[in-house]
Amino acid sequence: MGDERVKAEALQILGLFQVLPRLVVFDLDYTLWPFYCECRSKRDSPSLFRHARGIMYALKEKGVEMAIASRSPTPDIAKVFIDKLELQSMFVAQEIFSSWTHKTEHFQKIQRKTGIPYKSMLFFDDEDRNIKTVSKMGVTSVLVENGVNLDMFKLGLSNFATSFAASSRKQDE
Numbered sequence: 160m161g162d163e164r165v166k167a168e169a170l171q172i173l174g175l176f177q178v179l180p181r182l183v184v185f186d187l188d189y190t191l192w193p194f195y196c197e198c199r200s201k202r203d204s205p206s207l208f209r210h211a212r213g214i215m216y217a218l219k220e221k222g223v224e225m226a227i228a229s230r231s232p233t234p235d236i237a238k239v240f241i242d243k244l245e246l247q248s249m250f251v252a253q254e255i256f257s258s259w260t261h262k263t264e265h266f267q268k269i270q271r272k273t274g275i276p277y278k279s280m281l282f283f284d285d286e287d288r289n290i291k292t293v294s295k296m297g298v299t300s301v302l303v304e305n306g307v308n309l310d311m312f313k314l315g316l317s318n319f320a321t322s323f324a325a326s327s328r329k330q331d332e
Contacts, residue, residue: 165213208306261292
């Protein structure tokens with residue numbers, strides 16, 4: 160399925176939900192692309208999982224902001240790959256640094272930079288420990304097994320809508 164077809168399908172999925180996240184945060188390794196940066200060289204030609212670009216195009220078209228939270232020990236390679244893939248303009252924040260905090264530090268920096276509350280964020284990652292930790296911060300988090308794809312995207316938006324509705328009801332009480 161080409162990027163435009165994925166984008167069209169992702170836009171249809173986005174249209175199913177009345178409430179959308181203000182910010183979608185992606186991990187890089189095994190979430191947007193099928194490899195670990197530290198196992199590659201800056202000279203390599205990177206590729207994305209096949210639905211990733213179309214999903215990002217759809218989010219951009221809908222006005223949903225995007226960010227990166229990656230614990231890559233080789234941020235220099237990650238940034239070169241983001242440039243090679245022409246994704247630089249997609250992200251309002253890129254927090255790419257090695258850390259033992261399971262991404263809490265990444266999300267604190269993203270939140271400070273964007274001013275978007277955690278409850279208005281949706282996060283995709285391939286590591287369960289990151290999902291558990293970031294979820295405790297109030298971010299709707301989705302574990303992906305073979306990269307972000309349309310099924311995981313729909314699941315994430317559905318989980319976000321449910322979480323957002325629950326947190327809104329709590330505020331009304």
